[in-house]
Amino acid sequence: DAKTTQPTSMDCAEGRAANLPCNHSTISGNEYVYWYRQIHSQGPQYIIHGLKNNETNEMASLIITEDRKSSTLILPHATLRDTAVYYCIVRPLYMDSNYQLIWGAGTKLIIKP
Amino acid sequence: DAGVIQSPRHEVTEMGQEVTLRCKPISGHNSLFWYRQTMMRGLELLIYFNNNVPIDDSGMPEDRFSAKMPNASFSTLKIQPSEPRDSAVYFCASSQSFSDSPLHFGNGTRLTVT
Numbered sequence: 001d002a003k004t005t006q007p008t009s010m011d012c013a014e015g016r017a018a019n020l021p022c023n024h025s026t027i028s029g030n031e032y033v034y035w036y037r038q039i040h041s042q043g044p045q046y047i048i049h050g051l052k053n054n055e056t057n058e059m060a061s062l063i064i065t066e067d068r069k070s071s072t073l074i075l076p077h078a079t080l081r082d083t084a085v086y087y088c089i090v091r092p093l094y095m096d097s098n099y100q101l102i103w104g105a106g107t108k109l110i111i112k113p
Numbered sequence: 114d115a116g117v118i119q120s121p122r123h124e125v126t127e128m129g130q131e132v133t134l135r136c137k138p139i140s141g142h143n144s145l146f147w148y149r150q151t152m153m154r155g156l157e158l159l160i161y162f163n164n165n166v167p168i169d170d171s172g173m174p175e176d177r178f179s180a181k182m183p184n185a186s187f188s189t190l191k192i193q194p195s196e197p198r199d200s201a202v203y204f205c206a207s208s209q210s211f212s213d214s215p216l217h218f219g220n221g222t223r224l225t226v227t
Contacts, residue, residue: 032213043204043218044156095210096144099169103156
């Protein structure tokens with residue numbers, strides 16, 4: 001069973017901020033929150049990850065609540081190329097734990113002109 | 114960096130034929146993963162290699178599937194004999210062994226078995 005819960009789909013207007021929520025209420029203290037996205041006909045692409053602090057990189061920002069039970073991925077200025085399925089995943093905090101990832105259905109984000 | 118390279122991009126074959134999918138991981142990555150993706154089942158891990166050694170193959174659906182990693186820069190996933198239910202997109206991914214190293218995926222091989 002997936003350890004995260006995400007909305008099935010979301011829409012966002014081009015140029016606006018896209019805010020994608022994720023619930024991970026059973027997350028443990030030694031698990032990261034990772035976000036990937038999959039654009040049509042491509043492999044999943046890593047976006048960002050965090051443990052308990054908010055994180056920002058050139059692609060997105062990740063806001064994790066203080067109790068770590070939920071998080072929000074923010075795409076600050078969404079473009080049509082951001083249309084994709086976005087996966088929120090929790091991952092154990094030790095070496096070689098990528099094989100333990102559980103991929104749910106993700107959120108299909110559609111950016112509208 | 115060229116990223117993870119998979120070949121072929123598309124494969125169409127008849128039931129009963131042997132299919133070989135190929136993957137070149139990112140140089141310096143010592144973990145390699147084969148995934149299968151279908152509409153019904155989503156993304157499923159088939160097998161995981163670390164330092165060219167298969168560590169977890171519990172996701173391999175049956176004996177018709179086999180995977181090898183003869184060296185750090187090449188891996189194959191073979192299906193023999195292929196069946197229509199094997200039709201899916203097969204992804205290869207690689208990563209480093211650091212505790213927070215993310216997965217890097219190839220663009221997949223779309224397999225159609227008729």
